[in-house]
Amino acid sequence: MPDPSVLHPMPEQPRVVLLRPLVTSPLIEVGEFTYYDDPDDPTAFETRNVLYHYGPERLVIGKYCALGTGVRFIMNGANHRTDGPSTFPFPIMGGSWAAHFDLLTDLPSRGDTVVGNDVWFGHGVTVMPGVRIGHGAIIATGSVVTADVPDYAIVGGNPARLIRHRYEEADIARLVAVAWWDWPADHITAHVRAIMSGTVEDLEAAAPE
Numbered sequence: 001m002p003d004p005s006v007l008h009p010m011p012e013q014p015r016v017v018l019l020r021p022l023v024t025s026p027l028i029e030v031g032e033f034t035y036y037d038d039p040d041d042p043t044a045f046e047t048r049n050v051l052y053h054y055g056p057e058r059l060v061i062g063k064y065c066a067l068g069t070g071v072r073f074i075m076n077g078a079n080h081r082t083d084g085p086s087t088f089p090f091p092i093m094g095g096s097w098a099a100h101f102d103l104l105t106d107l108p109s110r111g112d113t114v115v116g117n118d119v120w121f122g123h124g125v126t127v128m129p130g131v132r133i134g135h136g137a138i139i140a141t142g143s144v145v146t147a148d149v150p151d152y153a154i155v156g157g158n159p160a161r162l163i164r165h166r167y168e169e170a171d172i173a174r175l176v177a178v179a180w181w182d183w184p185a186d187h188i189t190a191h192v193r194a195i196m197s198g199t200v201e202d203l204e205a206a207a208p209e
Contacts, residue, residue: 001189004032007043017042019061027055031063031117031181038069052077057109057129062117063181068141070124078129079107116151117181135176136166151176171200178207 002009005021016037019030023046036042036049049070050059054077080087081103091101110130119133122141133139133149140156140163149155152166152175167175180188180195180203188195191206198206 001185002033004185009033009035015039015042017045019045019067022046025050025053027053027057028059028061030061031065033063034061034065034067036067036071049073051075058112060112061115062119062135064117065115065119065121067121068123068125071121071127072125073113073127074129075113076107076109076129079109081107117179135181136172138166167200174200174204178203180207183208 004018007017007021008014009018010016016035018032019034019036020032022043023030025046028046028050036045038045041048050073053059053073053075057076059073059075080089089104090097091099091104113127113129113131115127115133116135116137118135119137119139121139122143124142125139125145126143127133127139127145131145131148133145134151134153136152137149138154139145139149139160140154142158143156143160144158145155146159149160150162150165150172152172154163154166155161156163165172178200180191183191187208191203194202194206
């Protein structure tokens with residue numbers, strides 16, 4: 001089976017990187033085999049695609065996610081005050097303005113940004129702070145995700161809206177319960193066809209005992 005610790009899983013395609021062996025920030029957690037595709041510099045993901053990440057909020061991305069070129073996560077550090085006449089962040093400019101830094105440190109936080117497993121992000125998706133995206137979701141090209149996305153939902157637009165669910169509610173519960181992404185790697189290897197093109201029943205039948 002492929003090696004989840006290799007930076008470039010497809011040596012002939014340097015535009016594709018696995019994110020788990022790439023990221024260094026303790027505030028970013030990525031599961032095995034989640035990849036990012038970018039023809040320019042995919043290895044700059046932490047600085048070009050995770051923006052305003054001053055902490056302490058975390059970005060958590062599950063296993064087996066596919067991130068198209070230009071997918072960006074806006075973190076809570078991008079926030080400005082909106083409760084007064086001006087939104088300008090005076091204290092970050094330093095000097096005597098720095099004495100008012102408390103006006104920025106007490107900004108509300110939406111918490112961690114959390115992406116489930118097996119999520120497909122189309123080209124140019126933007127994810128806003130504190131959003132939670134469920135397992136098996138599909139985020140359409142160019143979407144701006146401002147609110148939580150349910151498991152196995154397809155969303156699109158700005159702001160992203162529900163287009164449809166990939167499965168009926170009962171089947172979604174079964175898929176989440178079977179959690180194929182947590183199977184041992186060799187078991188996944190043996191059942192790739194069921195995972196990629198089988199029915200819910202096929203996947204349940206393939207689950208390790």
